[in-house]
Amino acid sequence: MNMMAHRQLPPSAQDAAVARASGQLLSRYARDKAPLKLRVTDGEQAEPIELPAGAVALLMDILEAMAAGQGVTIMPENAELTTVQAAEVLNVSRPFLIKLLDKQQIPHRKVGKHRRIRMEDMMAYKASIDAERESVLDQLAAEAQEHDMGYNNP
Template sequence: MSQTLLIPTLPTETDATLARETSRLLAPRMRSKAPLRVRVVGAAKEETLELPAPAVQMLIRILEEMARGNAVTLIPVHAELTTQEAADMLNISRPSLIQLLDEGKMEYRKVGTHRRVRFDALMAYKRQADADRRAALAELVAYDQEIGI
């Protein structure tokens, strides 16, 4: 996967301001299902492009994140991650990720001796782990209320 991704960089203050203004202008178009026609004015010539509605929605979300000063990376859902990339996304160590893989908690495949984790499998695991944490927290809160803490 790493060969196809751009290195994420934090937007400058100028970039963030421009992203904020542009997202504000595009935001009313977010609910539209119709393609958006955009005029591109360059040094050579002027062209009109049509952007599919889902691309416009994604562009608005990217601009909103940039306006907040966040770096943004796009990852195709079918992309395969190395174990280090997957561990980084879960904010855990690589050995901890490998333990999860070996326990069968996440799907992966082997390429030679290397494990590859599909992005969609990683996100499914993350959603389930987040839901489990929220459920455990709700149980603790209920217990605390029960005993009057």
């Protein structure tokens, strides 16, 4: 991959516990969606570090995933993925992804015989199908309520 990416495998039970405790402490300060100043201590030295609001939110997501025992991969939006990597992001098979690319539902480019998909295009496609699914679920719930299928409030 021609990009900066970092993958952290699932944490040990001890690291998951530390992530849980750290996330709980940090969540008190992260609610404001504002930059956050942390003071890092190393021996006798203490140095303040200011984190932008986006980094604080990302750190909270990372700690939450680690607390749940999950691994984490961080990848920039402009990264280019292979079809195997893109299929993993969408949690679909590679042949299914190839069909999406052939139907031009996801932008891509060819490098020789190989297809490359930008991460930001993958995430835009994923957001659109997630929104479509949510809309269909809302419609189903509304129809169930309309037909008095047990979803009405008592």
